[in-house]
Amino acid sequence: xxxxxxxxxxxxxxxxxxxxxxxxxxxxxxxxxxxxxxxxxxxxxxxxxxxxxxxxxxxxxxxxxxxxxxxxxxxxxxxxxxxxxxxxxxxxxxxxxxxxxxxxxxxxxxxxxxxxxxxxxxxxxxxxxxxxxxxxxxxxxxxxxxxxxxxxxxxxxxxxxxxxxxxxxxxxxxxxxxxxxxxxxxxxxxxxxxxxxxxxxxxxxxxxxxxxxxxxxxxxxxxxxxxxxxxxxxxxxxxxxxxxxxxxxxxxxxxxxxxxxxxxxxxxxxxxxxxxxxxxxxxxxxxxxxxxxxxxxxxxxxxxxxxxxxxxxxxxxxxxxxxxxxxxxxxxxxxxxxxxxxxxxxxxxxxxxxxxxxxxxxxxxxxxxxxxxxxxxxxxxxxxxxxxxxxxxxxx
Amino acid sequence: xxxxxxxxxxxxxxxxxxxxxxxxxxxxxxxxxxxxxxxxxxxxxxxxxxxxxxxxxxxxxxxxxxxxxxxxxxxxxxxxxxxxxxxxxxxxxxxxxxxxxxxxxxxxxxxxxxxxxxxxxxxxxxxxxxxxxxxxxxxxxxxxxxxxxxxxxxxxxxxxxxxxxxxxxxxxxxxxxxxxxxxxxxxxxxxxxxxxxxxxxxxxxxxxxxxxxxxxxxxxxxxxxxxxxxxxxxxxxxxxxxxxxxxxxxxxxxxxxxxxxxxxxxxxxxxxxxxxxxxxxxxxxxxxxxxxxxxxxxxxxxxxxxxxxxxxxxxxxxxxxxxxxxxxxxxxxxxxxxxxxxxxxxxxxxxxxxxxxxxxxxxxxxxxxxxxxxxxxxxxxxxxxxxxxxxxxxxx
Numbered sequence: 001x002x003x004x005x006x007x008x009x010x011x012x013x014x015x016x017x018x019x020x021x022x023x024x025x026x027x028x029x030x031x032x033x034x035x036x037x038x039x040x041x042x043x044x045x046x047x048x049x050x051x052x053x054x055x056x057x058x059x060x061x062x063x064x065x066x067x068x069x070x071x072x073x074x075x076x077x078x079x080x081x082x083x084x085x086x087x088x089x090x091x092x093x094x095x096x097x098x099x100x101x102x103x104x105x106x107x108x109x110x111x112x113x114x115x116x117x118x119x120x121x122x123x124x125x126x127x128x129x130x131x132x133x134x135x136x137x138x139x140x141x142x143x144x145x146x147x148x149x150x151x152x153x154x155x156x157x158x159x160x161x162x163x164x165x166x167x168x169x170x171x172x173x174x175x176x177x178x179x180x181x182x183x184x185x186x187x188x189x190x191x192x193x194x195x196x197x198x199x200x201x202x203x204x205x206x207x208x209x210x211x212x213x214x215x216x217x218x219x220x221x222x223x224x225x226x227x228x229x230x231x232x233x234x235x236x237x238x239x240x241x242x243x244x245x246x247x248x249x250x251x252x253x254x255x256x257x258x259x260x261x262x263x264x265x266x267x268x269x270x271x272x273x274x275x276x277x278x279x280x281x282x283x284x285x286x287x288x289x290x291x292x293x294x295x296x297x298x299x300x301x302x303x304x305x306x307x308x309x310x311x312x313x314x315x316x317x318x319x320x321x322x323x324x325x326x327x328x329x330x331x332x333x334x335x336x337x338x339x340x341x342x343x344x345x346x347x348x349x350x351x352x353x354x355x356x357x358x359x360x361x362x363x364x365x366x367x368x369x370x371x372x373x374x375x376x377x378x379x380x381x382x383x384x385x386x387x388x389x390x391x392x393x394x395x396x
Numbered sequence: 397x398x399x400x401x402x403x404x405x406x407x408x409x410x411x412x413x414x415x416x417x418x419x420x421x422x423x424x425x426x427x428x429x430x431x432x433x434x435x436x437x438x439x440x441x442x443x444x445x446x447x448x449x450x451x452x453x454x455x456x457x458x459x460x461x462x463x464x465x466x467x468x469x470x471x472x473x474x475x476x477x478x479x480x481x482x483x484x485x486x487x488x489x490x491x492x493x494x495x496x497x498x499x500x501x502x503x504x505x506x507x508x509x510x511x512x513x514x515x516x517x518x519x520x521x522x523x524x525x526x527x528x529x530x531x532x533x534x535x536x537x538x539x540x541x542x543x544x545x546x547x548x549x550x551x552x553x554x555x556x557x558x559x560x561x562x563x564x565x566x567x568x569x570x571x572x573x574x575x576x577x578x579x580x581x582x583x584x585x586x587x588x589x590x591x592x593x594x595x596x597x598x599x600x601x602x603x604x605x606x607x608x609x610x611x612x613x614x615x616x617x618x619x620x621x622x623x624x625x626x627x628x629x630x631x632x633x634x635x636x637x638x639x640x641x642x643x644x645x646x647x648x649x650x651x652x653x654x655x656x657x658x659x660x661x662x663x664x665x666x667x668x669x670x671x672x673x674x675x676x677x678x679x680x681x682x683x684x685x686x687x688x689x690x691x692x693x694x695x696x697x698x699x700x701x702x703x704x705x706x707x708x709x710x711x712x713x714x715x716x717x718x719x720x721x722x723x724x725x726x727x728x729x730x731x732x733x734x735x736x737x738x739x740x741x742x743x744x745x746x747x748x749x750x751x752x753x754x755x756x757x758x759x760x761x762x763x764x765x766x767x768x769x770x771x772x773x774x775x776x777x778x779x780x781x782x783x784x785x786x787x788x789x790x791x792x
Contacts, residue, residue, distance in 0.1 A: 001592060002588070002592045002593055002594050004505060004648075007504075007507050008503060008654030008657070008658075009654065011503075011661070014660045017660065042456065045454075049457075050454070050457070053450075060437070060439065061441045061446070061635065061672070063637045063638050097663065099661065100492075100662065103662075107403055107404060108404040109398070109400060111401045111403050112530055125660075125662075125663075132503055134508055196398045197398055239457070241459045241664075242664065242667025243457055243667070243668070244492065244663075244667075255400055255404075258404030258405065259404075261407035261408065261409060262524070264410045264413065265408075265521045266492075266495035266521075267521075267637070268638065270492070270666040270669050271638025271639070271669075272449060272638070273668055
């Protein structure tokens with residue numbers, strides 16, 4: 001019998017996948033499960049995007065250009081320019097989700113066994129893309145105590161070897177909700193310039209910023225035009241996760257030339273979803289205002305309610321729609337399973353994502369969970385009551 | 397300035413990409429260019445698929461299951477079973493085009509520097525997927541003289557090393573149009589069983605078979621259930637290239653478990669296109685009958701016309717919609733460029749794909765081109781007249 005590859009074996013499992021059967025069991029027992037574990041927003045997709053699909057007028061569903069429809073790239077470039085980002089349409093390749101953009105970025109910048117430094121906790125699938133690309137993740141620890149701010153640059157410098165090719169950040173961050181300040185981005189710019197590294201910034205949550213803070217993109221730092229690679233996606237911006245449309249953006253012609261060859265090999269990004277994404281750019285500002293107001297309300301509700309629970313520590317997220325909470329338990333993995341398998345409160349329970357899967361360092365974050373605040377406020381309140389009651393009776 | 401990766405540098409360019417600027421120049425001069433170079437059919441997408449999109453009823457464009465919608469996988473499994481293939485829905489993971497299915501197949505079966513044997517000429521992007529996966533392509537030569545039939549098994553055996561993990565075939569073949577016989581598939585089955593290799597079969601053209609021949613799938617060979625991996629796509633079957641929906645199929649649970657981890661890392665295949673692909677399964681048989689009749693007519697026209705040109709040798713394709721033609725020129729690459737740059741016949745010319753890009757062995761196929769017969773018959777006739785007139789005046 002043929003053997004599968006070591007790569008296939010070492011591909012990481014989704015950190016929540018092992019909990020799914022327990023969630024099914026709970027549901028089969030008639031227990032209502034509040035999903036705090038997933039990043040699928042309940043926000044409506046803009047009508048202008050859905051209407052573009054309903055009114056579609058084509059006879060042959062053809063490939064698009066491998067870089068995506070030029071009309072879409074031009075409109076996207078105008079969108080960025082309106083935000084003050086100096087991005088031309090030639091600097092953009094449309095990808096199948098931010099996921100493919102990350103794979104292209106890794107493929108263009110790193111060879112087998114090269115190293116990429118990522119502040120942890122980080123988006124769990126970075127591990128998967130790295131394994132698929134044969135690249136080694138080198139984590140640099142950020143902590144809940146200071147809200148998951150950028151680790152000191154000295155911590156990065158200690159980790160740089162001849163194999164180091166890039167630093168990857170998610171800004172604002174999934175899973176921490178941290179928003180890097182302009183000063184922190186400039187610190188990163190310094191170090192990538194000094195060591196000739198790429199700075200890959202996953203900015204897919206850039207529109208989700210609360211409290212009047214301003215998002216500062218790596219595309220806006222003078223002097224690192226050849227180092228900066230931006231990853232973007234329509235998934236969260238327009239609540240179009242199922243579109244699978246993202247993009248890779250860079251001023252570095254060599255990077256974009258190489259990315260184009262990866263893009264050509266897979267022919268084109270999805271046509272229907274590009275049409276919807278292009279139309280989505282006309283979404284009125286009022287949509288975003290409403291969405292941000294809604295998320296800010298959810299965040300405030302969640303943080304207020306979590307802080308009412310004895311022994312729970314949480315860093316207030318400044319952006320995106322996730323937070324990391326430290327619980328008074330030894331093993332959040334076990335606690336999360338127990339919530340689904342054993343616990344209920346008035347016939348309801350919650351599903352959370354144990355945070356250990358968002359760390360690359362072993363045995364870190366064991367008492368932390370990631371919460372996605374993608375539920376309505378009343379359900380977030382109910383979820384926190386359930387968590388509180390659960391922690392009263394849970395024994396490690 | 398940071399350097400891009402060797403992987404990025406060594407990603408192959410599309411074999412026709414360098415011709416595109418010359419095609420643009422020709423068009424700007426007002427010359428009509430017949431595109432014999434691309435696999436984008438002009439066949440209409442089934443209405444049932446497009447209507448499913450026009451009538452779409454959703455408020456949030458959500459992720460699907462990472463393996464694709466279960467409803468779609470179940471319907472697809474029924475489609476295969478009707479064709480006599482013993483494929484259950486659990487044996488299927490929906491992918492973003494056949495391209496992603498090939499990447500998953502390579503990722504699950506091969507580590508860095510492992511080897512995959514592929515009869516050449518082969519679909520040029522296999523080189524790209526191999527480079528992206530860090531895998532080495534080992535070509536085994538098939539020849540125009542016997543219509544690109546399977547090379548003798550002894551030729552495969554000579555190439556097998558401890559690094560060899562898989563044999564990849566395209567059946568029927570892009571670019572040759574060759575259809576492997578049941579006997580040839582059984583020969584391949586023998587050798588993969590003997591050496592514990594995977595047999596990956598790209599069967600995306602399986603419905604395009606002419607002359608009453610029957611397609612024989614690797615999923616239909618008893619005894620190689622653990623070796624066989626099938627790649628499929630809706631792109632050609634329903635003229636839905638822009639959907640970017642394919643699938644990877646195997647009975648090997650370890651392979652599918654590993655493929656699922658690759659699938660989870662990229663979250664899900666595109667939702668709109670899955671809805672269209674699921675609906676497309678209801679396409680009436682008359683659609684396929686018409687399409688096959690049309691392609692058979694095109695093939696017959698093309699081969700008849702090519703055979704009228706002195707010095708041209710062509711193997712009659714049995715399936716798909718490509719053929720390889722040997723021309724009385726030294727360098728088809730140069731000839732193809734000259735056709736666009738210099739030649740015209742009554743204000744018209746043709747664009748062809750030089751076949752060297754479909755070989756992995758250097759300096760092979762230099763006098764061959766690949767022709768896609770995706771144009772209407774009258775345009776194929778005109779194209780052959782242009783080729784004939786061009787060859788009269790062309791000087792190497």
